[in-house]
Every structure is written in structure tokens, then in C-alpha cells.
Amino acid sequence: MLNELHQVVTALQGRGVAIEEQHPSLTPMGKNDPLLIVELDTTGSPADLVIEQPEIAGKLLRVCHGSQGSSFPGFNIPTPLRVFARTKPDKLKDRFKELRRQRRDAAWVSRFVHKLVSRSKSATFTSAQSKQFERSTRELVGWLRADFATGGQELANFVRLLQSVSDARPELASFAAETAKLLATSGTGASTEQRWLMAEWLFTNRKLPVYLQCQVDDRNQPRVADSRMGRLLNQQLLDIGAQPFDSNSRSGACPATARDAYTGQPCEITDTFPDPKVTLLGNVRLFANNTSEAACFFRYGLGGSETFKVSKETAQQMAGALLQLASDDRLNKTCRPIPSNRGGKQDLLVAYLEDEPDAPDPYVELFGNEAPTFDAPDFAAAARPVLAALEGKVAANPNQLVRLLAIAALDKANKQVSLNRSFTVGEVMAAAKAWQAGAANCPPVTLPFFDREAKKPLPKSRTAPSPLDAASVLNKVWASNSEGGFNWDFHRIFSVSDAYDVFLSPASLRESKTRFALQTLLARMSNVFASAAVVKATWDFKTLNEPARWCVLKAVALAGIFLNQLGQRHELFMKEPTYQLGRLLAYADSLHQQYCKHVRGDETPTQLIGNALFATALEQPVFALARLAERLVPYQAWAKTFKNTNPEVKSGYEKTLLRLIGACAAHFIEDHEGTFVIRVDELPGRMSDTDKAKLLLGYLADHPKPETQKD
Numbered sequence: 001m002l003n004e005l006h007q008v009v010t011a012l013q014g015r016g017v018a019i020e021e022q023h024p025s026l027t028p029m030g031k032n033d034p035l036l037i038v039e040l041d042t043t044g045s046p047a048d049l050v051i052e053q054p055e056i057a058g059k060l061l062r063v064c065h066g067s068q069g070s071s072f073p074g075f076n077i078p079t080p081l082r083v084f085a086r087t088k089p090d091k092l093k094d095r096f097k098e099l100r101r102q103r104r105d106a107a108w109v110s111r112f113v114h115k116l117v118s119r120s121k122s123a124t125f126t127s128a129q130s131k132q133f134e135r136s137t138r139e140l141v142g143w144l145r146a147d148f149a150t151g152g153q154e155l156a157n158f159v160r161l162l163q164s165v166s167d168a169r170p171e172l173a174s175f176a177a178e179t180a181k182l183l184a185t186s187g188t189g190a191s192t193e194q195r196w197l198m199a200e201w202l203f204t205n206r207k208l209p210v211y212l213q214c215q216v217d218d219r220n221q222p223r224v225a226d227s228r229m230g231r232l233l234n235q236q237l238l239d240i241g242a243q244p245f246d247s248n249s250r251s252g253a254c255p256a257t258a259r260d261a262y263t264g265q266p267c268e269i270t271d272t273f274p275d276p277k278v279t280l281l282g283n284v285r286l287f288a289n290n291t292s293e294a295a296c297f298f299r300y301g302l303g304g305s306e307t308f309k310v311s312k313e314t315a316q317q318m319a320g321a322l323l324q325l326a327s328d329d330r331l332n333k334t335c336r337p338i339p340s341n342r343g344g345k346q347d348l349l350v351a352y353l354e355d356e357p358d359a360p361d362p363y364v365e366l367f368g369n370e371a372p373t374f375d376a377p378d379f380a381a382a383a384r385p386v387l388a389a390l391e392g393k394v395a396a397n398p399n400q401l402v403r404l405l406a407i408a409a410l411d412k413a414n415k416q417v418s419l420n421r422s423f424t425v426g427e428v429m430a431a432a433k434a435w436q437a438g439a440a441n442c443p444p445v446t447l448p449f450f451d452r453e454a455k456k457p458l459p460k461s462r463t464a465p466s467p468l469d470a471a472s473v474l475n476k477v478w479a480s481n482s483e484g485g486f487n488w489d490f491h492r493i494f495s496v497s498d499a500y501d502v503f504l505s506p507a508s509l510r511e512s513k514t515r516f517a518l519q520t521l522l523a524r525m526s527n528v529f530a531s532a533a534v535v536k537a538t539w540d541f542k543t544l545n546e547p548a549r550w551c552v553l554k555a556v557a558l559a560g561i562f563l564n565q566l567g568q569r570h571e572l573f574m575k576e577p578t579y580q581l582g583r584l585l586a587y588a589d590s591l592h593q594q595y596c597k598h599v600r601g602d603e604t605p606t607q608l609i610g611n612a613l614f615a616t617a618l619e620q621p622v623f624a625l626a627r628l629a630e631r632l633v634p635y636q637a638w639a640k641t642f643k644n645t646n647p648e649v650k651s652g653y654e655k656t657l658l659r660l661i662g663a664c665a666a667h668f669i670e671d672h673e674g675t676f677v678i679r680v681d682e683l684p685g686r687m688s689d690t691d692k693a694k695l696l697l698g699y700l701a702d703h704p705k706p707e708t709q710k711d
Contacts, residue, residue: 024274031058044168061230066246070135081180133172267311274319343490398426439464442560443701582698585610
């Protein structure tokens, strides 16, 4: 990823775009947990508390010590702050959950907390925890005082905080005890939720991030717990070229020097790379070159800064480039979450023009769109504005590259590039148009979906699934449940990179993956397809839940896309015998349903005759056709002689179905002097996956409705 980020830096510099660099020692507070603002009095002791929501906390920056866990003015306090002789924090956490469900008011929670405080005592902390706190409030504060001695007036409140903490020399035990006292007594104006949060900080192991600022400060300048202060801190550290906040760097040791791997210029080599905080994933270490696990590097003298020789300035520019592409304010423009190869997880997709990484058009929508529900924008809707923007790029330079990067979180600490591809804008345009043409390479298949605004089921017959929809559909394994519907489990067989290969890769690579995708689609969806056909015949959508129906509609379009990629066009294959056999099965289902409607009082049988032979037809089409010809005879005889005597029940469709069945049967059956003979050579002896897909589309395709049929 470093090479791609350096290309972004070069492109931005060439376009005159300023890269917002962030000093490597600065990092945002966590955006997943509420933050406790602790205001200090003139003696440096906690005097007041304010709770900030996670979205606000994530905008506040802190300076990190070289030792993990130490930072300023924000850091974590070990919890619980109060302990009991016998009750463990985990048990209290479960008890609090039970009490929360009882919906007690804030006053009750306050009384409950006071009672617990009276029965508990202050927690004791380990030597390691105390030393970590001292590194934040003593060693780091001392270094910061020196670095900010030349700061401007706008940094006055931060400098005042440094002075106050330096003079107070707080210890963890006393600081935690004073904070606990405020948590127990300062909740008069707090909401019920905030009171429970305070209780968890006091008595459970819930993470407690705190952020310091002075209670009395210059209100004409930004306060410390203000997002503007973070930008001021960053600018000051960059302006003075602040060294990392660790003992080696601050002791005046001579840094390693070499030639920068990218610029070729002599420079001081960084031994740690920045870890900018990107949307969704949090901190991303650009390059881990100092890990003790890579002993082979150290054995050959390539450990630390010798592993990859890059200057501090270049590393900071790369971090700024990543933030330019993947920060929170670039979400759904150049980056967005996409499904991970691990079920239930998400990766971060980054998409941009290599020559214009600052372009405002949301190119990531073309590659990252996914329609989880029937009323969400499909690929055609999401791609429309992007393709309009790409047309101008293709006209100017069809060989300009679009870069795709996907970053996966292996765990909280480790991130990895899971996808790195580039395509020309000309290739992207052609692929998008071919993909949409493929989505139309199938007959309409109408299924009902409940519209919440209209408050009734509405028909939907077409969609254009995205490449990510392909991965989503293929990775689902469906199984029937006890209620007659379907549930799915995630079993990965088709990755996101596979989906992009089917979408964009050259024909030599695309064909093999397309054939595999089609095979997987038929294997994993055949039982759901069969149930969808029953829904179409009976219009009883309760037998197939909405997620399954939506998956069927996307799968039908994907079958059309895969067939189109393999050179199979619907205007031709819809005339082929395999497709017509699918139509014959569907018409047989409808005729059977009409018989039940008029003869059995609209009572649908356990299985319709065409549906019963669908699985057989996928493997043995000739045998299935022979069995169908036998089973159709009584229903055909009924339809020929049926006369409706009930004016409340409309009829006539059975005659239309007889005509349609006859037209389909003519493709396989001949009448030789009153004897019907199946033309075996019209159907394949062994069904290929493309044959199965054609039969499937024929079976699910809409057929003419009678004019007299009720909607």
C-alpha cells in the first residue's frame, strides 16, 4: 500500500493540493465509547465532570507517549474505581444489565449508586498501572511543556493545563479516588443513561477514557476539549519538527540516516511509521518495521529503521494521503464499508482516480454499492452519476487508472490490504455497461415485496445487482426452517476479489471464475428457486420470506449476467429447448393451480406437478419431460371440457394455458398418427451449468396473465 500512497502524494502535489499531514504522535480518542471530560481546578485536582458522546470524542486528539497506553491530555483510567470485598465486577455488570431493563428513573439510580459507594472502597492499582499514569502526567507533560513553550496565544489553554498538571504531579490512586467521588455525587443533572454509565465506570471493568482541561481558562481561545485544539496541537508539532515522545528520541541520540527509498534524497530515517485513524477501522499502521516477531530482519542488520528506509516527512505525507482518501469526511466518496471475507465483518474499500485522488465524484459507489433490501438503490441507480462523470474522463484519457484498495481488520491491532487492483477508466466504463446489459439478459421474474409506505405487497420484476451482491448471494447457504420458510448461513466460497474479477478482469481470467460462480449459484439456490416458482404460481408470498425472495430476484439477474459473460444472449437462448422445458414446467404448475382453484375450492396441493419435477429436469431433462407428459393428461382433459358455473370465480386462463403448453410441447413432442413421441435429440443428455441456468430462467419467467384474472 505504501507505493500507492506515494503515488497519491505525488498526484496531489502535482495538482497543487495541500496534504493535511498529521504528526505521528497525534491520534484521536476512541469513537466507540463515551468520553469523560475531567476539569481540573487551580491545584490540578478534578473539580467537575462532563460526559461527551462517542462521535464528539472521536474528534479530540491526544499526544501519544512512545510507551503504549500513555498519552495526554486524553488517556484511559483503570477500572473499576470502587471495589467490594466479595462481589466481582463481572457479576455487577450482569446485575446492572438486569436493572437497566426495569427502566428505573435517574433519582433511583443515584440512590442506588450512593448505597454501593457506602459499601465499597477505593480500588488499588498495580505498579505498572501507576507508572503508565505517571508517564502520561509527568514525563510526557514535561516534554510537551518544552515543545509548546513557543506556542502562540491560541494555545494558551493547553499551556495552562500543562503547567497545572506539572505543578500538581498527580498520582493515579488519588486522581482515581477524586474522580470516583465526583462520579458518585455530581449526577444531579445527569440523565438515567448517564447515571448508569457512571455506575459502570465506578464498579465494573467498563473502559474509562478521560480527557483533561482546566476549569478556569481563557474563554477567548479554544478550550482543550475542543476539536479546534487538535488542529492547533498538530500544527505546532509539525512546525517545530517534534521528535517522537520516547526516551531514545528525547535523549538526543543521533537518528539513523540514509537515502529515502522514494525520493532518493539523504534524510533521517524513521523507525516507526504513523498509524492514521481511518473511518470504520480505526488506526492503520502503514508499515510495521520494528516488530520483535521479525527476528530475521535483525539477524541480518535490517531491523528497525533499516528494514525500509523512508524519511519522516515521506511517512507523514503518506499518512496524510491515506486520511485524504479514508477519513470520516470521505465516507461514500472515496471510501465505504464492504462485506469482509469473514462473515459479519466489514472491510474498508477505497476507490479513486490515480491522477486525481481529490476528485469529488463518488467513484467508490460504482464498486462498493450493495442493495440489502428491495427498495435500496441497485447497481444501475448507484452507477448512473459515476458513469456520467467517467464519460468525460474516458474522452480525455481512456487509459487513466482507477485504483481499488480494500483494507481488512485482522484484529483490533492488525490491518491488512486484502485487495489491490487498478483498471483503466475505459475498462471500467465498458465493464459497467456490460454488467447492466447482463442484468437485462434474462426474462422478467415478478415477485411480491411488502412496501411499508403503501402498506401492501407490490410486484418487482427486475433489478441490477452489483458485483458485491454477487459475492453476498453466492456466500449464502439456504436451509428450510420449521415455519416453512428459509434461513441462511454465511459460508464463504466466493470472495470480493473474485466478484471484481468477474466484473472487470480480462476474458481469460473472467471466464473460469464466471463458470464457477454460475455453478455455485445453481448449487446453493436451487431449493429457493423452486419455492419462488410456487410463490409465482400461487401468489402466496408467506411461504417464502422477503430476504429469500429478494435473493432470488438478484440471483436471477446474476444468472443473466453470468450467461452474458459466457456469450449466451437471451434473444437466442429463450428459443432453445432447455429454456422451453422450463416454461413447460411453469405452465404445468399454473394449470395445476387453476384446477385446484376451480375443483378443490382454491386449496393448493402440497406440491405442484411442474415443481415436483424441477430438480429432476436439472439433471435428467428427457426423463422429467416424459413424466410431465404423463401427469399433465388429466389436467389437460379437465381444461378442455371445463365450463365455469360460478359467476363469483373468474375463469378462462385455463384455455390460455392449454395453448401455451401446446406451443412449448411442440419443441419436444410430435404427433405420429395419434401417438405422441418425444424428440430426445432436442434436449441434452447431460445438462451443463449453462443449460441448467437456461431451464431455471424459463421456469421462473413471467407468463401472460389472463385479462379476467384478479390482481
